[in-house]
Amino acid sequence: MKILRFFEKFIHSRDKPKNELSGTLQYYFGRSAAGQTVNQRTAMQVTAVYACVRILAESIAGLPLHVYRYKDKGKEMVADHPLYPLLHDEPNPEMTSFIFRETLMGHLLLYGNAYAQIIRDGYGRVKWLYPLMPDRMDVQRDEGEQLVYTYTRYLDEFGGKQRYEEVKLRPDQVLHIPGLGYDGLIGYSPIAMAKNAIGVSMAAEEFGSTFFANGATPSGLLEHPGVVKDPEKLRQSWHAQFSGKNSHNVAVLEEGMTYKPMSVPPNDAQFLETRKFQIDEIARIFRVPPHMVGDLDKSSFSNIEQQSLEFVKYTLNPWVIRWEQAMHKALLLPGEKQHYFIKFNVDGLLRGDYQSRMNGYAIGRQNGWLSANDIREMENLNPISEEEGGNLYLINGNMTKLKDAGLFANKQQAIQNGGNND
Template sequence: MQNFLTRLIGRAVNAPSRPEGAAPPEAKASRVGPLVALYQMGKPVWTPRDYGALAREGFQRNAVVHRCVRLIAEAAASVPWLAYDGRRELDDHPLLALLARPNPREAGAAFLESVYGHLQVAGNAYLEVVALDGEPRELFALRPDRMRVVPGADGWPEAFDYTIGGGTVRFRQDEPLPPILHLSLFNPVDDHYGLSPMEAAATALDIHNAAGAWNKALLDNAARPSGALVYAGPQGTNLTDAQFERLKAELDDQFQGAANAGRPLLLDGGLDWKQLSLSPKDMDFIEAKAAAAREIALAFGVPPLMLGLPGDSTYANFAEANRAFWRQAVIPLVKRTAQSVAQWLGPAYRPGLTLIPDLDGIEALSSEREALWRRVAAADFLDRDEKRAATGYGAAKR
């Protein structure tokens, strides 16, 4: 069997080139396809990451991650989309109406917010279309942790398995309108699943969460580091069991917890307090937590200034940081999502249909538009139509 696979792989990799003048093959295919197919063997590929752990430790329990995901998802979902047939803008189109009301339970902004949120938390997002007579009627955002990729004979996804409540639904992708659109962020080490920004910032996330847990434990223990009570009584004597239990109970009741912070500890009978742990200042604890927070924001592409993190002076002011956030984190995400949705659903309506984000509808970029309009208006060597084209508008109607 091994020799057979070796010969098969050798023929796939070292296939002879087409003789000069010979007709090209009728179907195009990747030369590495047979290798990918052998590697995957046509079975469901399970994601190597724990989406639930990322969601719990990151989005649910970390304020920096939570705010980064919400900022990106809400900002991206607020960008309106425009439909074009070639270069002609379509003022009214069924696809725009579907995106505005994707299903009976969600409005367009809420639906897109779920899609972008899944992308930031899991690195993957899955959209399901419900069609009637080949026309898309409803859209749903499915949870990434319940979806599995099923590679086909060529190694690329031929179906998706969605598992919930002990049951599995298979969505085959060989239909005229594929029922599932898989959006993923770039992952250099996985053929099928995207890489979440949270995974890139996993170390910083653990440090930030551990710092918060340490703070909480410090407050629960009278807001002071732990230490030891040393018995220095007469030589050869120790505390009796009754004395030890009484002392332990007294410490728990009278000196543990934030409400008892600062209460003096009265020692008698040869007892002496010895501090064991380092102070927060010695550990440089606060700065380590702030550095971890900035690293998390860096992984998501959110300027730390927008999160109110201390010690960051990269941007001159909040408006500059906000523009950088939109240009570097939000707009590229919206553009690639709009292109994917148009490529997926566009053929169901008409060839050449495209979706483009309406950047003029972004309030944060209004100052850039005003500056552009002033420069174009001052260009006397341009006529009216040229000025309209320079600002992204078509020729004026005659």
């Protein structure tokens, strides 16, 4: 009986999951082990982070996005669907589709979540989409175990009073694209999860800035054979004359003083190697090929195209699927979900170079599974008419069935003729 009650309690708890990572606690921004404060803004000041976020955000924003309808044989684009102009052109009167998707993808990469408010008309159809800041969103469950999105809206962001109000939104009023997370409700920030790696890069950059601000001259000590009456005055005088822009001035040492550098030179401290490794480390966080952020050491003409294709397959494709499924879930009406779907077109990124495409088209054309119009559509060319053979599927004339080939066919024919004569 106790075992039965235990399982009943367990099943009951599974029916009512709780969000343990609500609010801004989900991001875990703060000071890294290297002593740097890492958050979404300071991280974007690291060039490798900025490059990775920009590459992924612009890639998603630049992909063609269309609404399709299922057909008996295949699919067709539906340009007259109400969602089509929103997703393809203008999600709201203030921004284009590119800017909207670029903004949301940036939020997804920095915060681990992307939110947009859905404005619907009287028929429940989507009218506008507006981005929402992820750090102002709190996801919880109400007493009926339904998700509630609470957004903090500042009424006077540029004033001194900082007045605000909390707006509660239903799930059908929010387009939510979560990244990788613990509970399936919200994602956690890649920046927060990798703050120590990013902090090392920030610390190395700060060290380099300080070093060159002092004219690339390491600190040291002045040795005096006697007793210095006012060492602080001597230190300030030396610093004023031989630091910063004056670091290369010629020093004249009096009274037998000598100068000895104390700091370890950057080459000995592997300063450059550390900065270079951190580029690869940050690229690894976002799964971006190093050559796309300017590191060409391991890239060549023979493998850079393959790396670009792998970027589409293994980096962009998971993000594309997250976007497509989130939009299908939130934007299509319940009665439309079995008949329509939303899809990015990544074919253009997978086409390869011109020669490879032409060779592939030739093989498809000669083997009968591509027509002239199929090829022209993939190359973004206008179709040719039916009379000109645009939709004909051809096969190579020297290919035939085994039973119809050469001596084998003659022998089979002779056997059949002999049998008929009998």
